[in-house]
Amino acid sequence: MFMYYVRLAALSYRRNPILSSLMVLAVAVGVGAYMVVFTLNYVLGGDPIPHKSDQLYHIQFDYGDPDVADFEPPPQLAYRDAITMLEQSSDFRRAATSKFVAILEPPGNDLRPFFVNGRGSSADFFAMFDVPFQYGNGWDRAADDGQRQVVVLSQELNERLFGGADSVGETINMDGHVFTVIGVLDYWEPTPKFYDVNNGPIDTGEEAYIPWSLIAGQQLRRSGNTNCWAAPENSSFEAFLNAECAWVQFWVELPDSQSFDRYQTMVDNYVAEQRDFGRMQFPVEKRLYDVNEWMVYNEVQPDETRILSALAAMLLAVCLLNTVGLLLSKFLGKSGEIGVRQALGAGKGSLFIQHTIEAGFIGALGGVLGLGVAAIGLEGIKILLGPEAPTQWITINVTVIATTILLAIASTIIAGLYPIWRACNINPAIHLKTQ
Amino acid sequence: MLKMTGINKVFRTDTVQTHALRDFSLHVEEGEFVTITGPSGCGKTTFLNLAGLLETYTSGQYLLDGEDVSSLSDAQRARLRNQKIGFIFQSFNLMPDLNLFDNVDVPLRYRGVSAKIRKERIEQALAAVGLANRQRHLPSQLSGGQQQRVAIARALVGEPRFLLADEPTGNLDSNTAEGVMELLEQINQQGTTIIMVTHDPSLAARSQRNVHILDGQIKSDDRNSKARAA
Numbered sequence: 195m196f197m198y199y200v201r202l203a204a205l206s207y208r209r210n211p212i213l214s215s216l217m218v219l220a221v222a223v224g225v226g227a228y229m230v231v232f233t234l235n236y237v238l239g240g241d242p243i244p245h246k247s248d249q250l251y252h253i254q255f256d257y258g259d260p261d262v263a264d265f266e267p268p269p270q271l272a273y274r275d276a277i278t279m280l281e282q283s284s285d286f287r288r289a290a291t292s293k294f295v296a297i298l299e300p301p302g303n304d305l306r307p308f309f310v311n312g313r314g315s316s317a318d319f320f321a322m323f324d325v326p327f328q329y330g331n332g333w334d335r336a337a338d339d340g341q342r343q344v345v346v347l348s349q350e351l352n353e354r355l356f357g358g359a360d361s362v363g364e365t366i367n368m369d370g371h372v373f374t375v376i377g378v379l380d381y382w383e384p385t386p387k388f389y390d391v392n393n394g395p396i397d398t399g400e401e402a403y404i405p406w407s408l409i410a411g412q413q414l415r416r417s418g419n420t421n422c423w424a425a426p427e428n429s430s431f432e433a434f435l436n437a438e439c440a441w442v443q444f445w446v447e448l449p450d451s452q453s454f455d456r457y458q459t460m461v462d463n464y465v466a467e468q469r470d471f472g473r474m475q476f477p478v479e480k481r482l483y484d485v486n487e488w489m490v491y492n493e494v495q496p497d498e499t500r501i502l503s504a505l506a507a508m509l510l511a512v513c514l515l516n517t518v519g520l521l522l523s524k525f526l527g528k529s530g531e532i533g534v535r536q537a538l539g540a541g542k543g544s545l546f547i548q549h550t551i552e553a554g555f556i557g558a559l560g561g562v563l564g565l566g567v568a569a570i571g572l573e574g575i576k577i578l579l580g581p582e583a584p585t586q587w588i589t590i591n592v593t594v595i596a597t598t599i600l601l602a603i604a605s606t607i608i609a610g611l612y613p614i615w616r617a618c619n620i621n622p623a624i625h626l627k628t629q
Numbered sequence: 630m631l632k633m634t635g636i637n638k639v640f641r642t643d644t645v646q647t648h649a650l651r652d653f654s655l656h657v658e659e660g661e662f663v664t665i666t667g668p669s670g671c672g673k674t675t676f677l678n679l680a681g682l683l684e685t686y687t688s689g690q691y692l693l694d695g696e697d698v699s700s701l702s703d704a705q706r707a708r709l710r711n712q713k714i715g716f717i718f719q720s721f722n723l724m725p726d727l728n729l730f731d732n733v734d735v736p737l738r739y740r741g742v743s744a745k746i747r748k749e750r751i752e753q754a755l756a757a758v759g760l761a762n763r764q765r766h767l768p769s770q771l772s773g774g775q776q777q778r779v780a781i782a783r784a785l786v787g788e789p790r791f792l793l794a795d796e797p798t799g800n801l802d803s804n805t806a807e808g809v810m811e812l813l814e815q816i817n818q819q820g821t822t823i824i825m826v827t828h829d830p831s832l833a834a835r836s837q838r839n840v841h842i843l844d845g846q847i848k849s850d851d852r853n854s855k856a857r858a859a
Contacts (some may be wrong), residue, residue, distance in 0.1 A: 198738060205726040534722045537683060538783070539711025539739035541704040623678040626718055626795075 199548045203555035210524055214556060217520045217606075221560025224513025225602040226567020231506040233572060233594055234499050242384040243324065246447070247485035250322060251454075253279060253444045254483065256465055258476025259423035267478050268421035269392050269492055270440040273410065275468075279444055280316060282460055287318040287447040290406050293393060293418035296368040298402070300355055310351065310368065311417065313390075314406035320346075322447045323389055328352075330362040330377030333405055341411040344404065345373035351401040352378040366402075371412055373404060386494050388485050390443050393418040395494040406442075410435055438473075448482075458482055514609040521556075521613035525549060526620075533622035542618045549614040550607055557606025561599035565590065568598060630791065630822055631657040631680060636689035638675055638845075649675040651845045653689070657824060659790070662817040664833040665826045667842035673826045674795060676842065680824060681714050681793045682706045694790065711739050715784030715821075717794040721776040723768040729755060729779050730764040736787040754782040758812065774805030781812060791822035798832065810835065 207214040241247050255275060259265040271279065276290040291313060298310045319325070320332035329352075333344050345366060352361055352375075364375045386395035409416060413431050418441065426437035448454045461481050468474045483491055525532075532545060540548075572588050638650040649672045657663055665673050678684040679691065682698060691698050693709065701709065715736075716722075723732050733754055737747045755761050758778035760771075768776050777797060784792055794813065798806035810832055817823045825836065833839045834853060841849040 195738065209726055530722070531724055534718075534724065535735065535739075536707070537681065537710065537716045537722075538736040539707055539787075541707030543704060544707070544739060621684070623674075623683045626678075626683070626716075626722060 195544075195547070196551070199551040200555060202548060203552040206524075206528070206552055207555070207559075210527070213520060213524055217517050217524075217556050218559045218563055220513040220516045220520070221557055221602050221606050222563035222567050224510035225561060225564035225598055225605065226571060228506040228510045228601065229564060229568040229594060229598045230571035230575070231499065231502045232597065233568065233588070233590070234575075235495065235503060236593065240385075241486055242386055242388045243485060246324070247388075249447055249449050250485050251446050251448055251457075251482040252485075252488045253446065253461060254478050254481055256469070256474035256476050256478050256481075257421075257423060257438070257440060258474075260475070262423070265423065265476070267476060268423075268440040269443075269488075270419070270421065271442045271444045272438060272440050273435045273442060275464075276442040276444050278464065279446075279461075282464065283446050283457070286453065286457065287322045289316050289319040289322055289389075289445045290442050291315040291319055291389065291445070292406065292409060292416060292442050293390070293400065294404075294409055294414045295417040296402075296414060299367040301364065301366065305355075310401045312368070312402040312404060312414075313400035314404055314409040314414070316406045318447070319389075319403070319445075322445060323384070325382055326380035328378045328380040329360040330375070332377055332403070338405045338407050341405060341407045343371060343373045343408070344376045346377040346379060346403040347375055348379050348399060348401045349381055368402065369412075369414060373402075379403075386489060388489060388494075389445060390418070391489060391492045391494050392443065395489070395492070416441060446482075454482070510605065514605055517556075517606060517609045518612060521553060521610045522616060525613045525617040528617070529620050529625045532617055532620045533625035536620075536622040537626060545618045546614060549617050550610065553607045553610030553614065554603045557603040558599060560606060561602030564602055565595060565598050568594070630659040630694060631655070631824070632690075632692040633679070634690045634692075636679065636691060637687045638672075638679060638684070639687045648845050650679070650686070653846065655840060655847065655850075657791075657822060659822055660817070660820055661838060662814070662823045662836045663825070663838045663840060664836040665824065665840050665842060666828070666830070666833050667848075671842045672845040673842055675845075677793050677795050677824070677826055681716060682710050707739070711736055711787060713790045715787065715789035715792040717777070717780050717784050717792060717797045719796040719799040721768070721773070721780045721800070723776055723779055723783075725768055728765050728767055729760060729771075729782075732768065732779055733783045733786050736783065740787060750786050751782075754786040755779070757785065758782045772805070773801050774808060777801060777805075777809050778812065781809070781816070785816065785821075789821070791824065792816065794823060794825040796826055796828065798827070798829065806832075 243250065253271060254267060254269060255271060257267050280288060280290050294312045294314055296310055296312055297307050299307045317333050317335045317338050328349060332346055333342065337344055347355070347361065352358060355361065355366065356364060361375045361378060365372050366375065383399050387397050387399065408414060420439055420441040422437060422439035424438035426433040426439070446457060448457050458481070465474050465481065489495070535545065569590055572590065576588055633653060633655045636650055636653040637648065640647040640649055653676065665676060667673050675684070679686050694713065698706065698709070724735070730751055733751045734747060737750060742750070752761065752764070755764060758781055760775060760778055760782065763771065763775070768779065771779065797813070798809050801809060813823055813825065814835070827833055837853055839851050839853060840847055
């Protein structure tokens with residue numbers, strides 16, 4: 195009977211094309227607008243690594259500036275604390291990581307030198323964040339300690355430099371240093387970019403990854419945010435490394451509550467010790483944040499998206515209210531047919547199913563058209579963000595498509611409940627004589 | 630087969646009560662061809678709606694094939710309508726978007742008959758009313774008489790025990806009406822009970838029995854000796 199009812203719904207659409215199209219349009223506008231905001235929320239509010247987001251923790255220390263009353267503790271670590279944490283966390287997977295920028299001189303003469311955005315990371319970074327490899331692997335802790343000049347390329351950079359071939363064993367030159375390629379990533383664009391929300395949660399991933407120890411060891415050009423609350427003693431790089439300047443993201447993987455407790459104690463003890471030295475005088479709310487807590491703390495999903503959500507939900511409600519009226523008009527306009535169907539054996543249950551499917555049919559068409567509205571809306575957001583902004587995350591994926599269609603069908607059926615109820619309770623005797 | 634005893638039907642509004650049927654009792658035997666006559670507003674159609682389980686009565690008793698219908702649920706009443714009753718209306722009441730095949734298909738759909746059997750029965754029913762070669766036509770492509778034949782085929786396709794016809798020739802010219810009447814007589818001769826509301830005394834005279842209603846009550850219930858035997 196399902197396909198029979200779908201066919202009846204299609205025939206009913208054809209009988210009243212203008213009225214039906216108005217309903218489809220109303221649903222499309224409401225659902226499309228809602229899906230634009232949903233996409234923003236989905237991308238910014240989603241769990242980027244759901245299977246272990248409660249095992250990965252970012253550290254925040256009790257940094258503060260005595261001269262600034264409302265000093266916000268920076269969400270990164272100072273170099274010397276990061277070094278200490280690396281040493282004291284050796285029982286766990288942990289990653290000190292920060293951005294750098296370098297000029298890459300491509301092998302051969304076909305390409306001109308260009309800037310690459312890179313990331314220095316300690317060895318566990320790849321395993322902790324489940325980074326996929328197309329060729330080769332990352333490096334080990336010995337490479338960190340020995341400051342080995344190895345590099346892992348992003349899929350895109352490998353395509354640019356080596357045409358996508360297995361480049362493991364090749365060498366590249368960055369800022370005059372020669373690095374040996376030991377791995378090439380598969381496509382990897384976690385959104386939001388949870389491991390470095392401080393430098394842009396919707397930013398694209400880096401193109402080259404090297405041992406973090408090289409950033410200090412070779413004095414590579416760091417990039418990304420740096421917060422200082424005490425000036426370095428002098429202008430040397432050594433003085434900068436020892437200064438009260440936070441620029442390192444630090445993550446640790448704590449797979450169970452015992453590990454967490456142990457690590458928390460270690461961090462608390464370290465802070466207490468530093469406090470005795472006159473550092474870390476400004477207690478923070480907490481020192482270990484899991485992935486989702488960290489994104490909330492850093493307001494990856496801004497308040498504006500919540501306001502937009504409410505506005506979009508209101509627009510959807512208005513559109514659905516219109517749909518209620520239009521459906522009521524359509525269904526009551528079929529009173530004669532409904533009366534005949536009752537005379538021929540349709541009970542209220544059959545009529546309910548028939549008209550629910552008809553409402554769902556309109557909703558499905560509205561959903562398909564709503565995808566178009568959503569696509570236009572997302573393109574509009576890209577234009578608003580400007581050509582320089584990273585917009586690769588603004589896309590309609592399978593989840594968005596499925597959610598749009600399901601939302602459209604479900605909301606139209608809900609909007610149609612009253613019209614359906616009225617249709618099911620038509621007195622056939624009145625309409626059979628007058629049809 | 631159909632036994633109404635002391636049926637009352639009252640329509641109420643906030644200020645007015647209208648007694649459409651008063652202490653109405655009628656017994657129709659299987660195989661009869663009964664016509665119902667009476668002036669407009671006397672309760673003919675109300676009786677037909679009650680008989681066809683399209684409306685509920687205010688008081689009294691109605692037995693259909695010995696079954697008291699007063700306590701039946703909506704679904705049970707729908708099932709009874711589908712299985713035992715066929716309806717023919719003055720204005721045909723065909724669905725304009727559906728072709729003849731699909732119009733006749735409707736009652737079988739609600740009965741859950743398989744596609745193969747539905748096809749056989751629909752073709753037989755349309756052949757029986759002389760429209761076998763018009764299955765894919767829309768109702769708007771047919772004359773009034775042909776549309777009423779389709780409505781008869783739709784009423785018959787489920788092999789009901791009785792047909793309720795509400796002025797089935799009311800919208801037809803005399804020649805076409807005669808053809809429809811002959812068709813109904815043939816159907817009755819094959820054993821289907823027919824109750825037909827009509828304003829036309831000549832059609833009433835052709836039935837075996839004529840019940841005359843006035844002000845919601847039976848004024849006369851006459852056997853017609855000239856009518857063709859069932």
